[in-house]
Amino acid sequence: MIGITVLGSTGSIGVSTLDVIAQHPEQYRAVALTANRNVDRLFEQCISHHPEYAVMTDVAAAEQLQQKIQTAGMDIEVFAGVEGLEKVAALPQCDQVMAAIVGAAGLLPTLAAARAGKRVLLANKEALVMSGQLFMDAVREHGAELLPIDSEHNAIFQCMPERFNGLENGGVEQILLTGSGGPFRAVDPAELVNVTPDQACAHPNWVMGRKISVDSATMMNKGLELIEACWLFAAPPEKIQIVVHPQSIIHSMVEYVDGSVLAQMGSPDMRIPIAHSMAWPKRTSSGVKRLNLFDVARLDFERPDDARFPCLRLARAVAEQGGTAAAILNAANEIAVEAFLGEALGFMDISRVIEATLSDVSAQAASSLDIVLQADAAAREVAQQHIDRLTAK
Ligand code: NAD
Ligand code: MG
Numbered sequence: 001m002i003g004i005t006v007l008g009s010t011g012s013i014g015v016s017t018l019d020v021i022a023q024h025p026e027q028y029r030a031v032a033l034t035a036n037r038n039v040d041r042l043f044e045q046c047i048s049h050h051p052e053y054a055v056m057t058d059v060a061a062a063e064q065l066q067q068k069i070q071t072a073g074m075d076i077e078v079f080a081g082v083e084g085l086e087k088v089a090a091l092p093q094c095d096q097v098m099a100a101i102v103g104a105a106g107l108l109p110t111l112a113a114a115r116a117g118k119r120v121l122l123a124n125k126e127a128l129v130m131s132g133q134l135f136m137d138a139v140r141e142h143g144a145e146l147l148p149i150d151s152e153h154n155a156i157f158q159c160m161p162e163r164f165n166g167l168e169n170g171g172v173e174q175i176l177l178t179g180s181g182g183p184f185r186a187v188d189p190a191e192l193v194n195v196t197p198d199q200a201c202a203h204p205n206w207v208m209g210r211k212i213s214v215d216s217a218t219m220m221n222k223g224l225e226l227i228e229a230c231w232l233f234a235a236p237p238e239k240i241q242i243v244v245h246p247q248s249i250i251h252s253m254v255e256y257v258d259g260s261v262l263a264q265m266g267s268p269d270m271r272i273p274i275a276h277s278m279a280w281p282k283r284t285s286s287g288v289k290r291l292n293l294f295d296v297a298r299l300d301f302e303r304p305d306d307a308r309f310p311c312l313r314l315a316r317a318v319a320e321q322g323g324t325a326a327a328i329l330n331a332a333n334e335i336a337v338e339a340f341l342g343e344a345l346g347f348m349d350i351s352r353v354i355e356a357t358l359s360d361v362s363a364q365a366a367s368s369l370d371i372v373l374q375a376d377a378a379a380r381e382v383a384q385q386h387i388d389r390l391t392a393k
Contacts, residue, residue, distance in 0.1 A: 002028050003093045004278070007085060007109050008100035009033040010041040012209045013123045013149065016270045017098045018049055020278060023287050028278065032088035036105075037061040043068050046076055053077050053091070055084040057105070085109035090116035096278060098149070099124040102211050103334050104376055107131060111369075114138040114146070121277045123149040125228045126334070130327040131372055132231050146232070147277035152177055152225055153232055154273035155251035155264035166234055176253035176261070177229055178245040179222040180205050181302070185246060189308055195347040197340060205248040205268045214337045218350050219304070223315020224333075227326050230319055237319040242312065244302040249291070267291050310351040314358065324375035325363035331379035332357035339387045349390055357383045 004021060008014045009030070021028045032053035035042040039061050046054055046069065054069070054076050056062035062080035069076050079087055089097050089112040097113035098121045099106055106124035111131065113120050115138050122128060128135050139146045148154045156177070161170040183202050184192055201213040208216070215221035222242055229240050243253075248268040255261045266272045267288055275286035306313045311333075318325040336353040339345035345353070360382045366372050 001026075002095045002278070003031040003091075004028055004096045004098060005032040005034075005088050005091065005094045005113070006030055006098045006100065007034050007089060007106065007113075008098075008102065008124070009045055010035040010038045011100055011102060012207065013100035013270060013274070014098070017100065017121075017274050018045065020271050020275050020284075020286055021049070024284060027284070031091060031094045034085055034088060034101075034109075035061075036101075039064045039068070046074065047072075050074075051076060052093070053079060053088050055079045055088055057081060057085065082108055086112035089113040089118070095119060096121055098274075099127065100149075102126070102209055104130060104331065111135060111138060114144040115142050117142045117144050119145040119147060119277075121147050121149050121274070125150055125224050126330050128231055129224050129227045129330050130376060131369065132227075132322075132326060132366060134366060134369060134372065136231055147280060148228075148232055149270070149273050149277055150225060150228060151268070151270065151273050152179070152252040153229060154276060156229065156233060156254055158264045158276070159252070159254035159262035160233070164233070167239060171257045172239075173255045173257050175229060175233060175235060175240045176243050176255060177222065177225060177240055178243050178248075178250055178252050179219065179225070179304070180216070180246055180248045181244040181304070182216040182219060182221075184217055184308075185244065185302075193346060193348050197343065200340070200347060204246070206270075210341055211334070211337055214340060214350075215333070217347070218311045219309035220311035220315065220333050220337075220350075220354075222304070222309075223311050223318075224330065226312075226315055227319045237316055242304045244304050246300055246302075247296060247298075249296050249299055265291060311354065314351065314354055318358070321363060322366075323363040324366045324372060325358065327366070327372050327375040328358055328361050328363060328379040329354060331376045332383040335380050335383040336387065339391075344391055345387055349387075353383050353386045353390070356386045360386075 030049040034055040037058035066078040089109045096119040099110040100123040107127040110127040200217040253263040269288040271286040332354040336350040
């Protein structure tokens with residue numbers, strides 16, 4: 001029986017993970033479930049999945065959950081705060097950790113899973129974008145396994161040689177990272193000024209949390225994924241080409257020196273990469289509807305439009321720069337997206353805030369976790385100042 005801790009179990013990826021676990025009760029069980037402050041949802045999940053531990057980051061929410069669990073007479077230990085998250089990421093009875101917290105908040109618990117030598121199922125791309133080499137070193141030093149959940153990186157992983165040992169050794173020419181282009185791929189740029197959060201979150205192919213949905217609309221998601229791919233596959237940014245593919249059927253491709261291009265395809269449903277990573281190197285069913293190529297009928301490809309999506313240019317520059325630049329970009333993006341979702345910032349201002357923050361906060365070598373966390377904090381403060389200035393006008 002494989003024990004799984006699901007960090008961020010109440011989110012979009014968390015719910016899909018619990019769905020796959022529930023399909024294989026003889027093979028997998030949820031050891032611990034965690035959420036930020038959604039007490040009712042986490043309590044419902046406790047009833048249906050019987051974990052040993054439940055964690056709420058918010059202390060008041062943890063107390064409420066504790067009450068409910070006690071009243072229901074359930075035998076579940078409740079923890080609070082980031083320490084609680086780190087504890088359940090490192091439990092001896094946990095073999096795999098689904099890292100599905102959104103944003104920088106996931107960094108410490110995801111790192112704790114790596115340091116405990118777990119199989120880390122990485123959905124929380126922001127954690128890797130921020131900490132880069134430090135995270136990859138922790139994985140190696142503690143004998144952890146890192147399996148990508150992001151559909152593109154999972155596709156690339158599946159298309160890479162079996163014992164991957166660097167692009168060159170594997171005869172890999174380049175990685176083709178696909179993206180749908182989001183809801184505004186073909187919208188007149190003049191109309192983007194007045195876009196609402198609900199419009200930005202209406203993704204054509206995927207149902208996801210609100211933060212990643214906005215990232216998809218600005219294409220910062222593809223920018224973060226470019227940086228994520230550099231770390232996961234030890235690839236310089238120039239070896240990664242972004243390809244817009246509106247149907248989201250091909251999830252990414254690997255091109256070899258002999259001209260072969262391998263692609264992984266499937267319905268746009270995150271249960272595929274989740275089931276793949278849980279069962280790897282074996283395969284298990286995911287509950288996803290079979291891909292019907294006759295219904296798909298056609299696959300289109302386009303070059304990304306950097307003028308329409310400035311976040312792509314910013315992310316590529318940051319990938320080339322290295323150091324804490326990626327943590328600064330990520331923090332500024334989180335603050336700007338939050339302001340946009342709270343209707344305090346215009347859609348087109350998201351990239352402006354990020355660009356201004358990157359020029360104000362200077363990047364350093366990311367030589368320790370403290371330095372990364374300081375860069376994150378400094379960038380949040382500066383980004384907020386830019387937002388205040390932009391919205392005061
Ligand atoms: P979501 O918003 O639906 O869920 C986020 C989860 O994180 C929730 O369980 C929430 O309680 C928890 N959380 C939020 N803030 C927290 C905090 N401060 N402390 C602790 N927990 C906190 O997000 P999602 O769409 O499931 O995405 C999760 C991660 O997976 C993101 O990093 C995203 O980029 C990545 N991802 C998601 C998808 C997708 O299809 N949804 C695809 C690829 C990658
Ligand atoms: Mg993705």
